[in-house]
Amino acid sequence: MAHDHLIEMLDLDAQVLSDYHRDLIAWVGREAPANPHVVDLGAGSGTGSLALARDLPGARVTAVDVSPDMLAHLRARAEAAGLGDHIATVEADLDRPWPALGPVDVVWAASSMHHMADPGFALRSAHAALRPGGLLVIAELDSFPRFLVGTPDEEVEAQAHAEADKARHEAGMHMHENWGALAGRAGFTDVVERKFEIALEPPLDSGVVRYAEVSLGRLGERVPGLDGVVSGLRGREDLSVRTERTVWLARR
Numbered sequence: 001m002a003h004d005h006l007i008e009m010l011d012l013d014a015q016v017l018s019d020y021h022r023d024l025i026a027w028v029g030r031e032a033p034a035n036p037h038v039v040d041l042g043a044g045s046g047t048g049s050l051a052l053a054r055d056l057p058g059a060r061v062t063a064v065d066v067s068p069d070m071l072a073h074l075r076a077r078a079e080a081a082g083l084g085d086h087i088a089t090v091e092a093d094l095d096r097p098w099p100a101l102g103p104v105d106v107v108w109a110a111s112s113m114h115h116m117a118d119p120g121f122a123l124r125s126a127h128a129a130l131r132p133g134g135l136l137v138i139a140e141l142d143s144f145p146r147f148l149v150g151t152p153d154e155e156v157e158a159q160a161h162a163e164a165d166k167a168r169h170e171a172g173m174h175m176h177e178n179w180g181a182l183a184g185r186a187g188f189t190d191v192v193e194r195k196f197e198i199a200l201e202p203p204l205d206s207g208v209v210r211y212a213e214v215s216l217g218r219l220g221e222r223v224p225g226l227d228g229v230v231s232g233l234r235g236r237e238d239l240s241v242r243t244e245r246t247v248w249l250a251r252r
């Protein structure tokens, strides 16, 4: 997928995941100290960093990513949202020894842990970065968003996702890990796991239809027939969004 399409898709997550982010950040807010310093690992285009800086009272966010393009985009979004003073960016490869991040109250990793070459190393580094009693938040996708459930095109979408899952597995990505157990092995305690079901019903607004186009567009070449479905998405009234996330909270 072209980088700008990935950025666009991650930005559009803000709209699709807004209720989920509100619930999740409220939960984190109940567990975190006041005015926390949050480190957002693999912050991407900034959807999590911006939501945290906006909705977690007094939060100061350090957004870490290996991609300078992502961080430049994140910085521009933060400035445009009037949150520039609350968000710092750090370019770093989290598969290598971590830079000094200062005292950290919350480590937030949304859809980024599965990218790490060695999740055990990343979790031990997160443990070392946190203050005693600090909070680890890992959010991962159980399933990528489905838009065509209950429509005649459900099967072609399911096949495309099956192919993409296979490719991610072959590329060595750590999807569907038990992050709670891995966090425990890295020294974290008090692990809590919660599932979030995200469902948007038809008709979807145009921003979410664009999200469907970008998300399904990146799967287009995998299964014959999907390209035609993608080019016909605009104007359809039977599209919905179905996706599930699992979130683990744990303490240093």
Ligand SMILES: C[S@@+](CC[C@H](N)C(=O)[O-])C[C@H]1O[C@@H](n2cnc3c(N)ncnc32)[C@H](O)[C@@H]1O
Pocket: 010, 013, 041, 042, 043, 044, 045, 046, 047, 048, 064, 065, 066, 067, 070, 092, 093, 094, 095, 109, 110, 111, 112, 115, 116, 117
């Ligand atoms: C799927 S995106 C998730 C972005 C963001 N957390 C969100 O929820 O929208 C994964 C991000 O992790 C970053 N990433 C992947 N491997 C990394 C590494 N070794 N060190 C730092 N960042 C990494 C990528 O550049 C990308 O921005």
